[in-house]
Amino acid sequence: xxxxxxxxxxxxxxxxxxxxxxxxxxxxxxxxxxxxxxxxxxxxxxxxxxxxxxxxxxxxxxxxxxxxxxxxxxxxxxxxxxxxxxxxxxxxxxxxxxxxxxxxxxxxxxxxxxxxxxxxxxxxxxxxxxxxxxxxxxxxxxxxxxxxxxxxxxxxxxxxxxxxxxxxxxxxxxxxxxxxxxxxxxxxxxxxxxxxxxxxxxxxxxxxxxxxxxxxxxxxxxxxxxxxxxxxxxxxxxxxxxxxxxxxxxxxxxxxxxxxxxxxxxxxxxxxxxxxxxxxxxxxxxxxxxxxxxxxxxxxxxxxxxxxxxxxxxxxxxxxxxxxxxxxxxxxxxxxxxxxxxxxxxxxxxxxxxxxxxxxxxxxxxxxxxxxxxxxxxxxxxxxxxxxx
Numbered sequence: 001x002x003x004x005x006x007x008x009x010x011x012x013x014x015x016x017x018x019x020x021x022x023x024x025x026x027x028x029x030x031x032x033x034x035x036x037x038x039x040x041x042x043x044x045x046x047x048x049x050x051x052x053x054x055x056x057x058x059x060x061x062x063x064x065x066x067x068x069x070x071x072x073x074x075x076x077x078x079x080x081x082x083x084x085x086x087x088x089x090x091x092x093x094x095x096x097x098x099x100x101x102x103x104x105x106x107x108x109x110x111x112x113x114x115x116x117x118x119x120x121x122x123x124x125x126x127x128x129x130x131x132x133x134x135x136x137x138x139x140x141x142x143x144x145x146x147x148x149x150x151x152x153x154x155x156x157x158x159x160x161x162x163x164x165x166x167x168x169x170x171x172x173x174x175x176x177x178x179x180x181x182x183x184x185x186x187x188x189x190x191x192x193x194x195x196x197x198x199x200x201x202x203x204x205x206x207x208x209x210x211x212x213x214x215x216x217x218x219x220x221x222x223x224x225x226x227x228x229x230x231x232x233x234x235x236x237x238x239x240x241x242x243x244x245x246x247x248x249x250x251x252x253x254x255x256x257x258x259x260x261x262x263x264x265x266x267x268x269x270x271x272x273x274x275x276x277x278x279x280x281x282x283x284x285x286x287x288x289x290x291x292x293x294x295x296x297x298x299x300x301x302x303x304x305x306x307x308x309x310x311x312x313x314x315x316x317x318x319x320x321x322x323x324x325x326x327x328x329x330x331x332x333x334x335x336x337x338x339x340x341x342x343x344x345x346x347x348x349x350x351x352x353x354x355x356x357x358x359x360x361x362x363x364x365x366x367x368x369x370x371x372x373x374x375x376x377x378x379x380x381x382x383x384x385x386x387x388x389x
């Protein structure tokens with residue numbers, strides 16, 4: 001029997017890096033709502049008491065970046081200076097200019113050519129059949145834990161919690177099937193007056209057990225605020241930057257990652273839209289029963305519409321040859337930037353909610369890349385091709 005452990009982590013919406021992702025995507029949403037063709041590449045940095053916003057924007061819309069940033073901080077729960085940031089008093093610094101014309105001329109559609117990719121690079125999508133979301137179990141559990149931490153903070157089921165927090169889950173696999181959790185790690189910010197003893201009891205009872213009970217046993221190790229204290233948190237405890245949680249955002253370390261971040265980028269940037277399409281393809285391949293696991297790699301050149309390469313890896317779990325799966329992908333998915341945007345309806349203000357708890361494996365109708373509407377077509381086409389041989 002082959003045994004191994006996979007570990008994934010997640011962070012709450014109040015983590016400094018996630019503050020930045022949400023501000024960047026909130027600005028993107030605001031602009032796309034006004035002008036769906038907006039070109040946006042927004043970066044954010046937060047540290048004690050300050051928010052720094054920079055980037056490139058070309059749009060027919062108007063936005064107040066300072067107001068948007070303060071609203072995001074308020075929505076997260078940064079309304080108390082004790083948590084390292086106050087939405088009312090934080091300083092907001094802005095440096096935004098127009099998108100480079102050299103980039104724009106390669107991306108903008110004209111009468112002679114299609115819309116080109118907004119940058120070069122490679123993107124990966126992944127799916128597997130070990131959860132109903134067709135995602136790896138460790139990252140799904142890690143996200144559910146941080147979502148639960150935010151829930152018990154906001155509804156005050158556990159008193160004295162701050163917005164900043166993390167989770168980490170280690171899952172033991174036997175013959176490629178997840179069997180049990182070997183370890184759960186929680187770090188949760190809290191006010192000075194709350195004891196660690198109270199916090200550990202409440203988090204175990206109201207967060208960890210409800211989320212993980214199916215996979216817990218007497219040997220599972222649980223670590224809650226392992227340093228013994230987590231009062232200084234948020235931007236006061238750690239500087240945050242947009243795009244620094246790319247593994248949290250994707251598959252928790254299972255499968256590969258092209259390196260490009262998602263948040264703050266409009267869908268002409270294939271770092272984002274290409275990764276969404278790769279997930280859409282991989283998920284439909286698995287949902288069709290063509291493989292138990294599927295990883296898709298797409299690569300692009302700036303200004304060029306069609307991918308420079310398309311890779312399929314099923315890790316030996318494919319039920320039909322990978323060459324056949326590749327052919328079905330070419331026949332059933334439009335992987336040009338324009339095709340991706342139209343297929344997944346990406347010119348919508350849907351991005352802020354992607355910036356916390358993962359871009360994939362979410363049960364939300366706006367997450368169009370999570371649909372499995374191509375699965376039956378792929379299944380039937382694979383069967384027909386098998387019969388014709």
